Amino acid sequence: MxxxxxxxxxxxxxxxxxxxxxxxxxxxxxxxxxxxxxxxxxxxxxxxxxxxxxxxxxxxxxxxxxxxxxxxxxxxxxxxxxGLADGDSLSPLQESFHEHHALQCGYCTPGMLMSATYLLRQNPDPTDEEIRRGIRGNICRCTGYVNIVKAIRAASREQASGGRPVPAAAGEEV
Amino acid sequence: MTITSTPVTGEATKTWSGRSMPRKEDGRLVQGQGSFVDDGGMHGQGYAWFVRSPYAHARIVSIDCEPALAMEGVYAVLTGDEAKAMCQAPFFAIAPPPGSLMQEWPLAVDKVRYQGDAVAVVLADSRETARDAAERVVVEYEPLTPVTDTVAAADPAAPLLYDEAGTNVAWHGLFDYGDVDWALENADHVVKLDRLHFHRFTSSPLECNGAVVDFDRGTGVVSVLSNYQMPMFAAMVVGPTIGVPMNKFNFVSKDIGGAFGIKIGFYPQIAALALLSKKAGRPAKWTEFRTEHMLTAGHGNERTFLDVEVPVMADGTILGLKVRAFDDAGAYLHYEPLGAVIWSQVVPGCYKLKHVRVDYTEVVTNKCPVVPNRGYSRMQHLWLVERIVDVVAHELGLDPVEVRKRNYVQPEDYPYETPNGCIYDSGDLPRSLDIALELAHVAEWRERQRELGTGTGRRIGIGIGSTLDSGTNNFGQSRIINPDLPFSGNGEAAFAKLDLFGEINVNLGTTPQGQGHETTAAQVAADILGVTPEDVTVTTGFNQANNSYVGFSGTYASQFAVSGLGAVMGAAQKLRHQIVKLAAFALQAEEDEIELEGGSARVRGDEERAIPFIGLSNMVYTNNAGLPASLLDECDLNARYVYVPPFEVPDTVAKTGNLTLTYASQVHVCVVEVDEETGEVKVVEYAAVDDCGNRINPLVVEGQVHGATGLGIAASLYESLDYDESGQLQEPSFYEYHVGTAMDIPDVACGDIESPSPFTPNGAKGMGEGGGAPLHAVCAALQDALGAGAPVVSESHNHWARVYELLHRDPGAPRGVEVVTRTAEPGAGVESL
Amino acid sequence: MLLEQVEYVRPQSLDEALEILANDDGAAPLAGGQSLTNVLKNRVASVDVLVDISRLDDLAGIARTADGGLSIGACVTYDELDRSADVRQTHWLLGEVAAHIEDQQIRNKGTIGGNCCLSDPTNNLPPLLVALDAVMELRSRAGQRSVASADFFKGYFATALEPGELLVSVTVPPMPAGSGAGYTSLAVGADAKAMVRAAARVTLDGGTIADSRLVLARVAHVPVRDTDAEARLNGGDATEESVAAACAGVADGMQPIADVHGSSEYRRQMAKVMARRAVSQAVAAARGSRNGSKAGGN
Incomplete structure (x- = not known):
């Protein structure tokens, strides 16, 4: 026991x-x-x-x-x-959030990035609706989600066009 | 016009200001390396937990702290009576009597006045122990009848929150401009609305309040590490109460997880923590959790408008309005009754209303105190005006677009003086509306609306929200509330310096919460100093030790682009002047020959004659023997500048004057689909056109527009704070308070116009609050969906049940509106208008 | 977010878990914890010991039963229901309803057992399980018993579970031939808490409804089968008009609890709308010989 x-x-x-x-x-x-x-x-x-x-x-x-x-x-x-960045090298989603002004106060950002990371691992090419469903559990009070959706979409396209992929999951799914 | 911009990365212009630049702040924030208040602490700190009242209104009979103090790990408990005994005075009152008799202390004394009112605070060695101990503080209450209805609170027969005030009316004033009686007599129509109600909600930043406060008994210095967004206001309120002079405070903030005005409201907690720290002899750390935040951190103003009368001419010209307004301040006057004058920055809204009478009553009720909430006090009034304009169009069978365009302040009217002496600086509202209509594909939606008709299960509604975001306010308006107040004008400070190795540093007096101040300040300074924004380090957050502040410092009231950047420009220019002077000396050139580029000063046209900034720093800081004293006197490479906007003290009797410097405008268009059977509303298209003058960083500006839009849509359909009759909050957490999610809030198409302000150093206007435009637009869209002869959309919050009621109200039942048409010949005697 | 002092134990077997639950009145099973953790945070219920059952193999997994139904372990998450090929193949709607519970994080942790055992009237799965004639398999040290889902939900936060008893799995019988299911919610926001829900299953015989289940949620503390409406549906035409007529009297005489989102009367009206829509969905699904409509959703 x-x-x-x-x-x-x-x-x-x-x-x-x-x-x-x-x-x-x-x-x-x-x-x-x-x-x-x-x-x-x-x-x-x-x-x-x-x-x-x-x-x-x-x-x-x-x-x-x-x-x-x-x-x-x-x-x-x-x-x-x-753990998202590789040393000083930001993950593609972190980069994309920066480039698309997908964060303001930055308080929701860590959780939002984790959800986006998970989403792109599950579904590398989500539609906007799937992106919105993927971050449904993450509240942002600053951005109206507009640029967050845009940033996730851009990261997924970047990945599809041969850019760096979202890092693979650590550990097994149990 | 540009429609939705993407980041500009190339060398579009020589200057950095005006460019869409991704932000300097982002690097740390996307890596979880931000420094928010709960991330930090002080050596030896204890953890605080407030003991709060479950009752909305009750007499405190007794408090027994012994069971809590008996627990291992408990350092101290401070009660309201003890706190009062340690204080020199209650908190400073903005109101004259009777409002000033409604006293507040750091913790409740004798009575509790709302659910969540703090009666004591515990300090312990862990968060868990603090909460455990707080539950063991035994408070005996004698419940009293709560006052929860705003209008009923003003009734002399209502139970009193403050016996010593003899009334629940904290302030009353008549704002009477033009001649509304004449207008009502001479108008072709008078549109009368019984009641409009702007609901209570909060923009609820994702990070709750928090503070670590140390009352150092050795030095008498009170250090406050917090996420307070207007720190020197807190110091000015708390200091006289707890007996601490301004130079013994050290307010510090770092990253702040959103504020939206709400974080102006927790000075009582800071005072209580300071006293608790003093009592316990160690720093007190308090981290607010969401339920505590929803119950106590402050809500937005709830306002009820009664007996609205609107004189209108046959052609749709609206002459003015008359209304009785009842504003609900909640239990304590935290920032109120400032809201009772702040709305008057926008008396006629976006329109040329000439005759306005507002009979304004500020009451206290047994609810959470209100605090400034994004769009503070203007939003409520702008919603009223926008509802009026919309209802006028519907009732008179006029096109809502045309009625707005007819009544808008026109581009050629600027600078436009409102009936109460405010000066609208610039803008182009008709064009903003045209762009918004196009972005929202209104022509196609009108077609779709016709196809669907009514009774098919779904309806389309199209609504317009025109609004203003007044920024950089004149604190002199507080004297309209209380002529004895020692406030007027406004200001902000900034520091620019060249550091020992030639580094450029800028310190602000502001407390950014996501507005990108580090980036825009760097853009502005870079242009002046001939470097890139990367070369400019802007200190994160606020630090009183930086001496970069004035009394009004902080981030609130849509003013950074004007006052904050005005100060940065001034400081950078002063620093530039010193650099040029030193360089001219070093390079043996005339000052007007010196140019700054790439971190060096050089003589124009002579590549050989240049000195890098590090060389200039060296001359001043570390290698100054032999430098002329006159040069050292003038050039210490530390430049402080205070930007002060040009204001006069308003006329407190006539209640007139220029109350704010800039007026950004927003025109939003919203398309909704309504389920006729359930009342469910879905926003299917949304467009926002913003005009905030010259934009320093369009990417940041657009982000603010998105955010204000998201919060407004959420408030209009999902978010409401309601109290039951016993004064219990029905939405005390995010479990009950449905915050708009990514699936609820639609995409927003953005357009912009840049009408530079003639009154600001950079042509910019403050922006960000957004004037509640989505609330106006969603209500108008619902009104449109309801169609001709429908009841008036009289609430700012429209959940499904309310929409259902509007859709299905008995056709014979009152609609909340009446139009009285003059029988005499239309238009007679109005030439003098 | 600061809980009261509590004990935690992670038994290695179901028997161990049942032993602890039997011996300690203050023991509470902890599975996904997506409701219980909130209860603990708010300190509204006192628990002596949390018995973590989330890793027990006996409570995991979705199996096909001999008769073509499903046996779903109590600790199967909403996300697992959503992604299960077995569920989607024969009980598509069950996966779809699970896919619309709140958000991904909650779906990754929240379990079918927790959703049922809390008996929170706002929960998504109970009305559907009742409409699908699901059976709750309960076990204690004394042995195992089966309780029909319709009898399982006893009241606000109350179920048929006896002290020391644990829900181990939910058996969902195969959809009858020619049947389909429907599910509708009137939610305060997308995938959010609902004011009213309706779940339905109809079995068609040509153009006639041969049999039906119509279950309402949030009009009372527990999911309620509206047998009167079922009687009106049964034997009637599977047409929109006929379904609408049968559902017109739904919830009459009931007193749904009012709150800030709507009055009792509004909820009563909405129950009729949700019922009609759920039954119509079920009819469409049955026609499409699908066990749950694509248009179902939540």
Whole structure:
């Protein structure tokens, strides 16, 4: 039987780096990332799982890290916004967001980029409607989504025309 | 005219201003390297959690903090009474009596006045412990009858929020311009509307409020790391209350996750945190979560318009309007009753209304305090005017396009003086409308509308929203509310310097929240200093230690392009002047021979005679022996400039004067499809034409248009804050408050016109708030879909049930509008108009 | 976002999970957590121990039953329903409804079991499962029992689950020959919470409706089969007029709960519209010999 308790040992691979910590059972994954690991790129915009600012990819699946407890991800591979760029080289979506002014305050941007990354992995050539469905769970208050849709579309076209692809998922889907 | 621009990357012009440039800010933000308030902290900090009232209106009988203090990890608990005892005065009141008697302290004292009112605040060693402990603070309340209806609140028989004020009316004023009685008597028609209601909502930035506050008992310095968007306003309000002079504050902000005016409202929390820090002897960090934000951070103004009377001539000329307005400030006067005058920046809207009487009442109710919300106070009035114009067209059987064009301020009328002395600087509204109609394919939609007709299950509606985005306000207008206030004019500061190795640095007094100030300031400075925007480092955020601020510093009221960039231009020009002077000395040339290019100063026409900026820095900072004292006196390579717009103090009796410097205009066209059986509304086409004068960075401007449009559409169809009769907020989180998603908000076709402002240093106008145009346009589209003889769209928020009611209202039931037509010969006696 | 102190345990087997649930009244199963986590954040319910069942193989996967129906593990996510070839082949609409639950993140975590066991009247799947005659398979240490979906939902956040009992799978019978299903929602925003939903299944015999299921959601605390309307539909013509006539009396006498999105009366009217549209969809799907209409959606 698994250990029962108010704190748990958790080992995860975050952006390619293996980390182990003792976490409180009540700690949400987003607080684990931000407060325990100091990965503050993942943001908090609501407290009901509606805004998507905390979106990360766990075992290849896009999730909201405020809707998962830290002990639940033991053994998982986690991708956050901090892992999107390859060193100083921005990912094609990051580039595209910049070029198309798809961010203003930048607060939703990390979650939005994770959703867009997941979307293009699942569907490399989405229609505008599919893009909008893909980011339905990410609220942006600044852009009216206009340039975000444009940036994702442009990144997908860039990829289709032989540009750099969206990085492949880390970890297996489970 | 250009329609939707894409980034310009080539060397389109010699100058950087005016170019669509991707932003300097983006690099860190797309990598999750932004520095938002919750990302930071201070050594030794505790975590704060507020104890908040579940009641809308109640007397505080007792507070027992012992169970909380007994918990391990709890540093301190501060109650309202304790906080008051540590204060020198309640918060500064903008209003004269009776509003000034409606006192507010950092935490509630004796009474709570809205659901979420803070009665105490806990400091503990972790976020979790703070919340756990806050739940153990035992507060006994004696519930009182809540006041939730705006108009009823003004009734002398209503329960009082503040016994000491003797009324719930915080301020009342009559704004009477022209001769509306004469106009009503002489008009061919008088269109009367019973009631129009602009709803309560919030632009709710995605990042909630937050602050880390340290009250250093050794130095007396209060450090505030926060996402406050108007820091020196907070300092001026909080300082006298907690007894801290301005030079002992150190307000700092970095990246801010949106604000939209809402982040002007949390100074009580900052005061409470300062006192909590003082009591506990350590910094207090508070991170607001969404539910707390929705309940307490501030909502937009809700306004009810009663007894609207509109004099109209047979040809559709609208002479003016008469109305009683009741504005709901919520429980405390956080920025109110400033809104009671700010609307009057746009008295006639986009139109040449000459006779206007607004009887304005500001009330307090047991709801969350209101704070400036994108389009603050003008949006409500502009919606009223736009509803009026739209209803007039429908009721008189006139073309809504023609009625607008007939009544618009015309291009040749600028500068146009409104009935209350405001000066509309420039614009071309008829052309804006034409472009918007074309972008929205209105001709095709009219055809489709005819094909569908009514009763087929679906209807098409086409609506226009014409609006103004007044920017750079004259704080002298506050004296119309309270003649004793020591405010007038406006201003913003900037610093430009050449650093030790010749680097260029610009510090702002603003608190950008996505508006791209680092980029546009760099564009402007680059042009003046002969470098590229890449060469200009603009310090992120606000830091009081930079000394780059004035009393009105911050980012609000659509003014950066004018006041912020005006200051940057001034500072850069001062710095340029010093650079030129030093270079002329170093190169043994005349000052007028010096030109700046590529980070060097050189003598025009002589490639050999040049000195890089690092050389000039060296001369001043590190190698200055022998440099003439006069040169060192003038050239310290640190240039501070304060831009002050040209304003006079308004006439507080007549309530007239130039209240704001620029008027960007927006004309939006919206096409909706309405499901007749359910009332569901889908925006199927949307166009926005913006005219904000010279655009420094069109890409950024267009982004602002998109954003304001998105928020407005969401507010018109999805977002509303409603209280039940017991004063409980029905949408206290994003679970209930349906924020517009990417599937709800349509694509927007953008067009633009550039009518330079003659009053600003760069021909630009402030923009970004957007004047609530989508609310106007969606309502007009719904009115159009309803067709002839339908009820008036009288609410700014139209969810499906409301649209359904409008579609299916009994034909015999009141429509909310009446047209009284004069029996005498039309047009008699109006020549003098 | 700060939860109360709580224990967490991840049992290695279903039996272990049932053991813990049986022994501790304060134990709550945690699957996708897309509702429960919110409950915990808001501190509106107190839980002693969260029993993480999300990794249990016994609760995973979608299997084809011998009779051509589906056996869906309680921890199958909405996204898995959406992407399942088996689901789409025989119960297309079930996949389609799952595909329109909120957003991708929630679909990647939220489970059919959680959607049912919370018995939140706003949830998407319960009315459809009732319309499809689904059966809930419940297990406890005492053994296993089957409960018809129509009997499973007992009230606002209340189900037929006994203490210590866990929903392990949902069995969806094959669509009867000549049948089709429909599903409509009146939502406050795209793929958002609904004010009224209707789910229908009709079986055609030529131009006649031989059998029907019409289930309404959000007019009461639980999905409600409108047997009166079904009786009016059954034996009637499968024409728009006839369907409309049969649905005109839907929800009469019911008192849907009013809120900021609409009055009780409005919801009652909308129930009629949604019912008619759902049945019409079902008829069209049956005609197209599809088990759920392409036009279905949500």
């Amino acid at each position: 698994g250990e029962r308790g108010t704190s748990h040992a958790v080992t995860v691979e975050v952006n390619g780096e293996k980390v182990s910590r003792i976490v409180a059972a009540r700690q949400l994954l987003v607080h684990f990332l931000r407060d325990t690991l100091g990965l503050t790129g993942t943001h908090i915009g609501c407290d009901t799982g509606n805004c998507g600012a905390c979106s990360v990819i766990v075992n290849g699946k896009l999730v909201k890290s405020c809707m998962i407890l830290a002990p639940q991800v033991d053994g998982a591979t986690i991708e956050t916004v901090e």
